[in-house]
Amino acid sequence: MKIVQADEVGYIYQTKYQKIEALRNMTCSFETGKIYAIVGESGSGKSTFLSLLAGLDLPTSGSLYIDGKDIRNINRDQYRRDQVAVVYQAFHLFPLLTALENVVFPMTLKGIPVKQAKLRAKELIKKVGLGEKIEEQFPQMMSGGEQQRVAIARAMASEGNILLADEPTGNLDTKNEENIVKLLRNLAHEEQYAIIVVTHNPKVAMEADVILRMMDGTLIEIQENYKK
Ligand SMILES: Nc1ncnc2c1ncn2[C@@H]1O[C@H](COP(=O)(O)OP(=O)(O)O)[C@@H](O)[C@H]1O
Ligand SMILES: [Mg+2]
Structure with a gap:
């Protein structure tokens, strides 16, 4: 289309x-x-x-x-x-939020209930090829590739x-x-x-x-x- x-x-x-x-x-x-x-x-x-x-x-x-x-x-x-969602070179993840929270954040801004947002975030994190382990990690603890994947998952959360x-x-x-x-x-x-x-x-x-x-x-x- x-x-x-x-x-x-x-x-x-x-x-x-x-x-x-x-x-x-x-x-x-x-x-x-x-x-x-x-x-x-x-x-x-x-x-x-x-x-x-x-x-x-x-x-x-x-x-x-x-x-x-x-x-x-x-x-x-x-x-x-x-x-529309935008992914930047400098991933712009929120440093004080975990991977999961980073992906959940834009959804809660839109009024999606936290529980539902979390389920969707987990699904997206999986979709970008990351394991469950990453969910509780902070950006600082992730490799560049992992951070970029989280940034993509977050961008996709925009629907x-x-x-x-x-x-x-x-x-x-x-x-x-x-x-x-x-x-x-x-x-x-x-x-x-x-x-x-x-x-x-x-x-x-x-x-x-x-x-x-x-x-x-x-x-x-x-x-x-x-x-x-
Ligand atoms: N904020 C700005 N103010 C004035 N000129 C700009 C601004 N941003 C980009 N330009 C100019 O517009 C042209 C295209 O820039 P840009 O879109 O950033 O190119 P690219 O992303 O391909 O490197 C360049 O000549 C650049 O200097
Ligand atoms: Mg450019």
Whole structure:
């Protein structure tokens, strides 16, 4: 199902002294059940595009449609809360909460009863390939790969079907990196997420169903990956 459509999207950062055209004429779409990799040099606009997809800001030109609705006309707070989840490079786990509590937290914010949230959190922790042992551990006691998995479980707790990840494997060793990408790939395929990953790593990009290549704020190539 097509969930996101970008139609000639542009974005200009307006600073005190200058305008920076970070995005121009971005046209592409994203479907659930697929994983996408966005690649391109530093400064090519990847993070800016992701922040628009996350609903943190609006395009300054062109349109972005979520489920067929112009993002300008939807409740963006609700969109961010219910439909889209973001995983960052620095995992942003709460240091004073255990793994389980980290995953439970966003659900309780949404008013899901604690008991129910805990059950779901346990299920998600299992789904990202972690054992029960991790549930009571604090982030400080976990490896980078484990922390990233908890961060993914927490992102999935949001119940949305769009998952965005900006360089999610940047801090991990190669083995962990491969595992995380395989996990994301499975999540996209089995749980019907649209997963969009920004990455510098060609190996990560190769795991994606579609690779979008950016340069100087625009798309220069959309490549379907038939290898799989
Ligand atoms: N907050 C900001 N204010 C002004 N310019 C910015 C800001 N964030 C990014 N830019 C500029 O926008 C362009 C795209 O940046 P970015 O989206 O971060 O690229 P990437 O993630 O591909 O490295 C760059 O020229 C960058 O300097
Ligand atoms: Mg970036």
